[in-house]
Amino acid sequence: MVTATLTDLLFVVLGAAGLWFGAVVLVESAVRIAWRLGIPTLVIGLTVVAFGTSAPEFVVTIDAALTGKAAVSVGNVIGSNVFNLGFVLGGVALAGALPVSYDLVQRDGTALLVAVVLTTAFLVDGQLDRLEGSVLFVALFAYLSLLATLSSREPMPETLVGAGDDDGDEPVDLAEVSGFELLDVPKLLVGLAVVVVGGHLLVEGAVGIAQAAGISEWVIGATVVAAGTSAPEFATSLIAARRGSAGLSAGNLIGSSVFNLLGVLGLASLITPLNVGPAAYPSSIALLVLCLLVVVLLGTEEELARWEGALLVVVGFVNWVVGFLAG
Template structure:
């Protein structure tokens, strides 16, 4: 059964990747055809699209009473995004940052992660706390939209292109189905091999749901657009903390064990380190990337021990 569940996880991961890619493509093209500014498309559609696997898996796990998987998926995905992915891409090519990215987005990520740690310190993430997180995301997106109003809108045709609508709806359906399959299979493996659901969520599930961020960041770095890599990962992490966990807690309050509190504290430390290295010389260097990868690897080893 473990082998079957492992194969199902592989199928689910491929489904998450393909589904998220189709969802982002369809949604972005539809938004542009309707004349939505490119900046707004990038900050909303793409951010949600790359976080769609985390969103679906986390909410699905909350609905079926697997709170450890819910919290571990978000914490693990963010640590993975900032450790293995951001650090790994920086090892290949130093990543440029901007003053706005550091002052606005990195600061918000530090603040939102600290807020999350404060909320879960009592062993529970309640509906009101989830609503506060989700409302903070809406306020952030509203600020970004207002800040982007000075830019020019895309030359939209003002009509839907039905193949793009099909990609949007079909991609989201695949993500939802694959997310449910990933949660079910990961929980079965945890029960079969005696590993906690927290560890499975922090490693296997988090790695699977972080594939869209990995693909987007690596593609951007290969094209020399390293600023997009950094911005995509920071934006996705903000969306995960405020949007994904916030909405999951609104749907169903989440009990958080000691591992969850400790994992969130580790995440806060990682976020602060990323904010610091992004600020130094406006670049994440190869050495700093290696440090982030090493810390992420240490975190996995400590949890698997």
């Protein structure tokens, strides 16, 4: 029993480390390729970086669904969004006021609310079937189509403030920051492979620990697994904010949350229906409240102030408590 628990713990640590390393490599190479294609900063944050940092959620959620661990699958997505919007977004703003763009609030905040309302409505009966998954997945493609249409009208900036120095003050040429290299393509594939292996190890280890400790799979999915899969969002958003790229930081978190709800849950429930029981609904309601608060705070001023960041961290913690008690 002790040996098995230690092995599971090792799997969790190795899996989380693999998710972190793989996602960093994946995101860096993807961003460099996106810059090469001339995609604007906010759109990169909402699409390329959001998809890259959501890769752990994709892998973990689908792996859990295919192995019959639906509670871990859905709990991971709900818990990851709580972590992203509460602890990470709030923590970044707490470290320094975070500028907010009009597009982020009006367009992407609306997409986030639509995604969480759909998910909450579908989880009333404690399950996600293939029809509901297809609705979520179609909504994701509609959102991506909107972003693609609007991004074609946005000019590509020639410089990015703060990307080339430690203080975040000196504008630098984007070609120097993100010059495309042929190695970026194999790096992207290697990063994705490491994320896949790390995600599988994390799920196996976390479920083993939960079973040994008598903790429900929902709780372990919404807490330990969610924190592990959210590590890339935390690292990416914090680094982007420190380097003066607020659009990339905030866009990454909002975009990742939309991807998680529409893309991850949509694809997972299309592959196999997810029966998670009554624990999912109160947790999804708590997430809905958090998302509403995020959109309101982002829309009230031109920046997310430190006290608002502190409020999001507190609400995020309360959400985790709700998830724990619901499980």
